[in-house]
Amino acid sequence: MKTTLRKNSKAIIILVVIAAFLFVAARGMSGKDVIITVLRGFSIGSVTFLVAAGFSLIFGLLDVLNLSQGTLYMIGAYVGWTVYVRPDTFVDVLTPILLILAGFSLSSLWERFAKRIQLGAKPQKIAAWVMILVGFGLLALILTRYPIASWDLNNYSQSPITYSYMADQGMPIIPAEAVFQKISPFVAVIGILVTSSLSAFSIALLNSGTATTETANWRKYFVPGVLVLVGVLALVFNARITSWMYGMNSNWLFVIAILVSVISGVGLGALMETTLIRPLYSRPIYQLMLTLGLGTIGVQIVQAVWGRPEFVLPKPALFTGTGGVCPATNLADLFENHCSTILLLGGRVRVYDEIFIPIVGIIVLIVVWILLKRSRIGMIIRAGVQDRQMVEALGINVRRVFTLVFALGVGLAAFGGALAAPSSGLTPMMGEKLLLSALIALAIGGLTSFPGAALGSLLVGLIQQFMIKYGQIGIPLPFTDAVFKPSPPLVPASTVLLMVIVLLILPGGLLGTKE
Amino acid sequence: MKNNTNVFIKNRGILIFFAVMLLAPFLIGLLEGSSPAVILNNRGSMSKFLEGLGIEIFILAMFALSYDLLFGITGLLSFGHSMFFAVAAYLTGIALKTMHLPFWQVVLLVLLVAVIQALLFSLVLPRVKGVTFTLVSLGLASVFHIIVMSSDMINLTGADVGLQGVPVPAFISPVSERLRFYVIALSLLVATFLFYRRFVASPTGRVCVAIRENEGRAKMLGYNTTLFKIVVMVISSLTASIAGLLHALYQPIISPGVADLGYTVMGLLIVLVGGVGTLSGAIVGAFALRLLDFTLRRYIGESAAIITGAIYVIFVLFVPYGIIGTMNLRQFKTKQGWQRLLGLLKPKE
Helix, strand or coil, X not given: CHHHHHHCXXXXXXXXXXXXXXXXXCCCCCHHHHHHHHHHHHHHHHXXXXXXXXXXXXXXXXXXXXXXXXXXXXXXXHHHHHHHHCHHHHHHHHHHHHHHHHHHHCHHHHHHHHHHCCCCHHHHHHHHHHHHXXXXXXXHHHHHHCCCCCCCCCCHHHCHHHHHHHHHCCCCCCCCCCCCCCCCHHHHHXXXXXXXXXXXXXXXXXXXXXXXXXXXCHHHHHHHHHHHHHHHHHHXXXXXXXXXXXXXXXXXXXXXXXXXXXXXXXXXXXXXXXHHHHHHCCCHHHHHHHHHHHHHHHHHHHHHHHCCCCECCCCCHHHCECCCCCCECCHHHHHHHCECEEEECCEEEEHHHHHHHHHHHHHHHHHHHHHHHHCHHHHHHHHHHHCHHHHHHCCCCHHHHHHHHHHHHHHHHHHHHHHHHHHHCECCCHHHHHHHHHHHHHHXXXXXXXXXXXXXHHHHHHHXXXXXXXXXXXXXXXXXXXXXXXXXXXXXXHHHHHHHHHHHHCCCCCCCCCC | CHHHHHHHHHCHHHHHHHHHHHHHXXXXXXXXXXXXXXXXXXXXXXXXXXXXXXXXXXXXXXXXXXXXXXXXXXXXXXXXXXXXXXXXXXXXXHHHHCCCCCHHHHHXXXXXXXXXXHHHHHHHCCCCCXXXXXXXXXXXXXXXXXXXXXXXXXXXXXXXXXXXXXXXXXXXXXXXXXXXXXXXXXXXXXXXXXXXXXXXXXXXXXXXXXXXXXXXXXXXXXXXXXHHHHHHHHHHHHHHHHHHHHHHHHCCEECHHHHCHHHHHHHHHHHHHHCCCCCHXXXXXXXXXXXXXHHHHHHCCCCHHHHHHHHHHHHHHHCXXXXXXXXXXXXHHHHHXXXXXXXXXXXXX
């Protein structure tokens, strides 16, 4: 009995805390209100969890407070929107990105060449910088001439708002194709490849003193080869892929959109870790400031590309059915008619926002939990959180695991963004708000604890939703007739206060380890 | 007597800065073609505009100085520092506009509240360390930001529009008596800087540096580190509050942006660009960033923030010691270089 209690202490703490909270919070509410509020809390909690989980994994293993996590969440949402509403832009962008990646992924090959070149330190440095400037300059020149079908922020009828509104009404605008005018496709493809590999070569030349020797094998040539092949194919069959995506079932398109945003999140994460975070492992405060700076830049870039106004990602067809038997009263109706709402205890519940998102959140929780507990990589991550030096001493390449975990964490955030976009809408400010909730959730649950992230996010989501609900119905104060209505600003303030109280009593958070 | 000259020589940089900045409005006035008398009567247009820019920079520099003391010298990374600034700014505005207090009472009130706030943060200090302190300070500051932005307080704070129409006492009105305001802000900045210099060199200041380097060891040597942190917190809060007071008097609108995390980050950025823990870096950084931001906004517009962010990243990656820190590191080499240059110019005997 005692051992079972001790073994499952975390689960018991979670259950007790949530039960106590629900018991206190749900008094004086009707059953309908309780169920809607709890489901909404779960929904907000799931999205917060996706960001917070990545954050806690990264902080636990790498000791990096990734304050750009909110921005990456936002980027995930915007990428998802682009794939879902404007597949033509996505297909157009695909080719140059793949080609640039192919050029840069040859860098290990270039390193071997660069090693053979002996010019003396100074000329080599100058040559490398000149080549970097030439390479990136030409690349920029080609990319500005490369045709990409896009929207126009200054023209309302071609702005993202209009596109997503029309797609939401079921009448998507199919814009005109972008055609090669200023540059021929052949020159563009070869030019991007050559300039990007020139830049990669010059960077390798700069680093040639410190480069490690790795034997070249077929895999080194395989990856760039595949990238080039896919990029060129996407260019050749551009029109066909675009029309295929426009005509596609919106559910599948939504799945593709989420996949693409996760992949771009993973890619961005890996890129950030290898290029920017890695040189700063010895200076932890600077890492924090760096991620903060990257976060601000990301927000500015998103504002420049997609504009400031808010718009929504239309929900896929699976969740938009209306009329007939909708709102559904049982599951059979729901699955048959793809209703957008369902009646639970007499309350209307939105299927996507309040049922689908929590389910996905729970699935992710279980999958990552199994990954951490049962797989070899999870074992290394858990060991690394406990004692990084020891893991390194046992001969495991921690650097590679670092990159992987960073990419995974950012990927989770991007996934959360794409998932939340249909319910919360897209604004350049969405990341900042969510980052604050995620930080609060983590501080409540324990910074490095994965179950703590889940518990904290759930608590934050529930408290916010209950406060909003009480703002509508009011809390009857004891011994008086007065009714206290929490105003909207109290919603975030209440979670912050909870965080401060928890941290003052338990500096490590509810489930965190003692320092 | 010898000691006395030493003080002047030690602080010659800031004294030269003080003198140059005092003369600057008149020099600009001369360039513009107006006599010193015109400048004294606040009628030169160009110099008046630049005085305004100068006041903004001095306020920013004071804010950054207080942040440098907290973060650069003592090593407390607080994300709630803008709260000190914003509380003072809003308090000044409300006290003058709604409560109609006389000016000296407002100043006393602001200073008193600054101490109380610092003590509030100090309640937290002994319990939480490192990253957790950062999070708690962020939380406290965001509560204040939320309160300021809330629609319940719209009569007092003006919610998201900002606090407008603060009746500024006539003798330091930034419109009619701008030169006086400029000199007051400059003198406050210089006085603060000299005080900070002295503080860091004092035994108390040395303990603060020790806390930054290794708190456990400082504790083991018998210092009550929490007490030192509280002292630093109070000093830093007082300075930031004076800056906030000046801000409230100078700006026509006190926007809720000053209570935001973004404002703390700007302080951090200034300290980083100038050089963490150098004190003079805060002033240099404030000049560099405000002028850069001003020029960029004039020529590029809103997207200037991308460039500011890029500068931030570049500084973190390549110039981690900031302008002043890097200069200090190279000072020896530079001195050698100058001597070599002078040696070339000197006729050989």
